[in-house]
Amino acid sequence: MNPVSASTAMEAGKTTPMQLLRVYALEAKYEWLKTIRNRAFALPALLFPLMFYVFFGVLFSHGNEQAATYLLCTYGVFGVMGPALFSFGAGLAIERGQGWQDIKAASPMPAGAQLFARVWVCSAFSLIIVLSLAVVAATLAGVSFTILQWLGLIAIWVLGGLPFCLLGLTLGLVLKADSAPAIINAIYLPLAFLSGLWMPLTILPSIMQQFALLLPPYHLAQLALKVANLDMQQPALMHGIVLLVFTVIFLGLARLAYNKKAL
Amino acid sequence: MQNIYSATTNRQIPVLSEADSAERSTQHCVARVAKLAKTFQGKVALNDVDLNIMSGQVVTILGANGAGKTTLINILLGRMGFDHGEVSVFGQTPGSLAVKRQTGAMLQVANLPETLKISEHIQLFQAYYPNPMPYQQVLDYAGLNDMQERFSRKLSGGEKQRLLFALSICGNPKLLFLDEPSVGMDVSARQGLWQAIRDLKAKGTAIVLTTHYLQEAENLADHIVLLKEGEIIKRGNSDEFKASVSAKVIRFCSPHTLANFSALPAVLNASQSGKYISLQSSAVNQSLQALLQCYPDIEDLSVSGAGLEDAFLHLNSTPLPLTTSPVNQQGVAS
Numbered sequence: 325m326n327p328v329s330a331s332t333a334m335e336a337g338k339t340t341p342m343q344l345l346r347v348y349a350l351e352a353k354y355e356w357l358k359t360i361r362n363r364a365f366a367l368p369a370l371l372f373p374l375m376f377y378v379f380f381g382v383l384f385s386h387g388n389e390q391a392a393t394y395l396l397c398t399y400g401v402f403g404v405m406g407p408a409l410f411s412f413g414a415g416l417a418i419e420r421g422q423g424w425q426d427i428k429a430a431s432p433m434p435a436g437a438q439l440f441a442r443v444w445v446c447s448a449f450s451l452i453i454v455l456s457l458a459v460v461a462a463t464l465a466g467v468s469f470t471i472l473q474w475l476g477l478i479a480i481w482v483l484g485g486l487p488f489c490l491l492g493l494t495l496g497l498v499l500k501a502d503s504a505p506a507i508i509n510a511i512y513l514p515l516a517f518l519s520g521l522w523m524p525l526t527i528l529p530s531i532m533q534q535f536a537l538l539l540p541p542y543h544l545a546q547l548a549l550k551v552a553n554l555d556m557q558q559p560a561l562m563h564g565i566v567l568l569v570f571t572v573i574f575l576g577l578a579r580l581a582y583n584k585k586a587l
Numbered sequence: 588m589q590n591i592y593s594a595t596t597n598r599q600i601p602v603l604s605e606a607d608s609a610e611r612s613t614q615h616c617v618a619r620v621a622k623l624a625k626t627f628q629g630k631v632a633l634n635d636v637d638l639n640i641m642s643g644q645v646v647t648i649l650g651a652n653g654a655g656k657t658t659l660i661n662i663l664l665g666r667m668g669f670d671h672g673e674v675s676v677f678g679q680t681p682g683s684l685a686v687k688r689q690t691g692a693m694l695q696v697a698n699l700p701e702t703l704k705i706s707e708h709i710q711l712f713q714a715y716y717p718n719p720m721p722y723q724q725v726l727d728y729a730g731l732n733d734m735q736e737r738f739s740r741k742l743s744g745g746e747k748q749r750l751l752f753a754l755s756i757c758g759n760p761k762l763l764f765l766d767e768p769s770v771g772m773d774v775s776a777r778q779g780l781w782q783a784i785r786d787l788k789a790k791g792t793a794i795v796l797t798t799h800y801l802q803e804a805e806n807l808a809d810h811i812v813l814l815k816e817g818e819i820i821k822r823g824n825s826d827e828f829k830a831s832v833s834a835k836v837i838r839f840c841s842p843h844t845l846a847n848f849s850a851l852p853a854v855l856n857a858s859q860s861g862k863y864i865s866l867q868s869s870a871v872n873q874s875l876q877a878l879l880q881c882y883p884d885i886e887d888l889s890v891s892g893a894g895l896e897d898a899f900l901h902l903n904s905t906p907l908p909l910t911t912s913p914v915n916q917q918g919v920a921s
Contacts, residue, residue, distance in 0.1 A: 339717065350714045354707055361702035361738075423696040427754065430664050430694065430764075432687035433715045 348437045355441035356448065359411055369410060369449055373403030374456050380522070382465045390554065392465035396457060397477070397548035398521040401541055403453035404485040407446045409512050412492030414504045416442075421501025439493075446489050447482055454481045469552070477551045484544040487567055490574035491540075497581035515541055525556075540570040614641045617762050617793040618663060618681075623672035625658055625817075632658045633669070633817045642761065645784065645794045647804040649899060650814035656797045659814070660764055663795070664692055676762065688717055691760030693751050693768055701740035705731055708739065709753055716758030728783040729753035730776060744771030752780060756787065763787065765796045769803055781806055801899060813902055821902050828898040834867040837874060839888040851877045858900075863887075 360366050381395035419425050428438065458474060461467040469477070492508075499507055516522060518532065519541035525533045533556075536542040543563040549555035618640040625633040633655045640646055648656050661667040662674055665682015676686045699708070709726075713719035726732050729749045734742075739750060748771055755763060765784070769777045784807055788794055798804055804811055805825045813821040813828075821828065834855055840862050841848075849857040853870035868874040871890060878885065 343714075343717070347714050350711055354703060354711050357707065358700050358702045419700065422698040423694060424699050426666070426694050427692065427696060427699075427751070429666065430687070430690070430692040431712060431715050431754075432684055432758070 344434065347434060348440055351433070351437040351441040352444045355438075355445050359415070359445050359449070365410060365415070366449075369406045370453060370456070373399050373406065373453055374460065376402070376522075377457055377460060378464070382460065385465070387466070389466050389468075392461065393467050393552045394524060394549065394554050396461040396465070396467055397552060397554065398545045400454045400457055400477070400481045400548055401484065401519075401545045402516050402521045403457060404450040404481050404544075405488045405512060405516065405541060406453075407449035408485050408488035409492045409495070409508050410505070411446055411449070412442055412489050413495040413499070413508045416493065416496025417499045417504035418501045420496070442493075443486070443489055446485055446492075450482045450485045451478070454478055473551050477548055480544070480547050480551070484547065484567065487540055487571040487574055490571060490578050494574055494577040494581050497578065515539060518542075519545055521545055537566075540567060543567050614643050616640070617642050618676040619673070620659075620663070621673045623659075623662065623669055623674060625662065625667075625669045631817045633662075636672070636814075636817075636819055638812060638819070640762065640793050640795060641810075642793045643788055643791045644809040645788055645796055645807045646810045646812060647796045647798065647808035648812050648814060649798070649801075649804060654814040655817040656814055657766070658817075660694075660766060660795065660797065664690070664764065688758065689761045690764070691755035691758055691762070692764040692766075693748075693755035694764070694766050695770075696747075696751060699739050699747065699750070702738060704736055704738055705742075705750055705753075706735040708750060709757055712754045713757045718759050720757050720759045725753050725757045728756060728786070730779040745773055745776050748772055749776060749780070752783070756783075761792060763792050763794045765794060767798055768796070769798065769800055777803075813899065815902075828902075829892070834869050835871045836891050837866045837868055837871065837878065837888070838863055838891070839878075839885040840864070841882060841885045843882060847882070848878070851881070 377395060377399045381392045381399065385391040385395070416425070455478070458478070462469075495504065495508060495511075519536055519539045520528075521541060525536055525542075543566045546555045546558060547560060547563045547567075550560055616639050618638075620636055620638040620640075623633055623636040623638075624631075636655075636659065638646070638659075648659065650656050658667065662669050663676060663681055665676075665680065665686065674681055677689060679686050703711075706722075709722060713722065713725075720728075726735065729752050731746075731749055731753055734746065737746075739747065742750065748768060752765075752768060755765070769780055772780060781803070784794060784796075794807075796804070796807060808825060811821075811823060811825060811828055812819050841864055845857055845859045845864060848854065848864060848866055851866070851874055853868050853873045854866045855869055856867040858865050866874060866878075875890070
């Protein structure tokens with residue numbers, strides 16, 4: 325065996341784009357398998373939004389098409405937030421607590437591969453959730469949209485999950501494993517309620533309507549409601565900018581948390 | 588095939604220097620630590636540590652909890668910065684991608700993602716490395732042939748350790764860190780692990796091992812380093828460690844309390860583990876005579892030379908939570 329020279333070390337540092345692509349693909353595949361097989365996560369994430377919608381949007385709305393349409397838009401946001409906060413947040417916190425992330429960090433896995441894999445899994449879950457909501461809404465609740473409206477709505481939901489992925493990432497890097505699920509629930513559920521995802525803010529005191537302007541799910545829900553023309557008639561650009569600002573803030577916080585952890 | 592004639596000419600060279608030169612050409616320094624110092628909030632974690640890690644060698648780091656073993660490994664892995672000194676791995680900064688691709692690490696992990704199969708874990712980690720070890724070879728080394736399709740949820744503690752070992756070697760590492768690898772393993776799994784470590788060593792892999800299980804150090808280590816309060820207080824091979832203790836060990840069962848025995852003549856140190864009492868004696872005959880005279884009811888008496896464990900305790904002189912049953916006591920039972 326020859327002494328390790330700088331050149332062999334350099335050689336070991338080279339990767340072909342194909343190899344890199346393969347790592348990303350495998351990481352995404354196994355992240356997906358890992359998540360979908362985890363029933364304690366997958367079943368609530370997939371079924372809760374659908375169940376809530378069937379109860380409140382279909383059964384209790386007594387054929388009120390407007391209510392069914394409103395709740396479809398907002399439960400879609402609720403459904404997208406779940407995997408983002410729990411898979412990213414709680415899942416990551418638990419793996420960190422176990423020491424598993426230390427093994428990953430000591431391996432030459434590209435950090436981007438894991439990030440990509442988790443975003444992909446969140447998006448895939450989001451897509452399944454909103455598609456199942458859409459099927460129930462169209463068949464049982466009598467919600468009628470054009471194809472373009474449906475596509476726009478699905479795009480808003482799935483893309484709108486990104487800031488919540490980054491929020492989940494930050495929480496996953498900061499929280500302790502044993503308390504992470506409880507804390508994330510304590511953020512998720514009030515955030516959903518205060519953003520008007522469960523009932524229209526118009527039936528709540530005006531102070532709460534003001535407060536909702538500070539919450540990212542409110543703005544995503546308003547964008548979704550705009551498709552059905554049931555929103556508060558605020559400019560779409562404002563909602564978009566606020567979501568973008570939150571995305572940048574959460575990205576900054578996640579980077580901060582990641583660097584602090586790496587020290 | 589060996590050429591008889593060249594073999595004959597080779598024999599003219601003295602055997603010793605032949606082995607010597609062979610060793611020199613096959614071994615090289617994989618990682619170098621010089622004058623390393625690290626403090627955590629004013630508390631010294633490592634001080635003035637020098638260490639060369641050679642290819643084809645097992646370096647065992649011993650030390651009590653908090654002696655700095657994990658800190659040293661984390662610095663070598665590039666997961667932690669340091670205050671003073673120099674650390675280079677493969678001539679590069681620890682933790683760089685090029686270094687990680689030639690390094691394997693088996694760290695202490697409470698659990699791994701439960702919903703992936705053993706085969707999936709291994710295949711994913713193989714993909715991280717440019718020249719992965721063949722899948723079947725990884726399974727053979729780690730002894731996981733019969734459980735490829737098992738989910739990691741259903742593994743026992745020892746089986747999880749074997750999977751973690753598999754993940755640490757699947758990149759064909761030239762430098763391998765093993766932090767307490769045999770925890771929770773049964774005897775046959777441990778033997779398998781030791782054999783795998785010897786094979787990898789023979790292939791030129793440099794191995795850094797920490798363990799609480801001193802028989803492991805004794806069986807595997809070419810070089811032992813004892814850390815105490817962040818400093819290397821002793822280095823050498825297993826025999827050199829044992830030689831640092833000239834005392835013999837008298838071991839027996841007794842209903843009497845420990846305090847009774849420490850006053851016996853020539854007894855340097857008395858300790859108790861379970862119902863057994865161990866006395867370190869600088870003059871065995873003297874101690875034994877007094878012991879048998881004063882306490883004729885003792886049972887299960889044995890006398891042995893100091894093992895690595897005794898050397899370790901002697902050098903470290905702080906008791907350790909050693910869970911080892913009678914190790915290193917190739918004793919004379921009477």
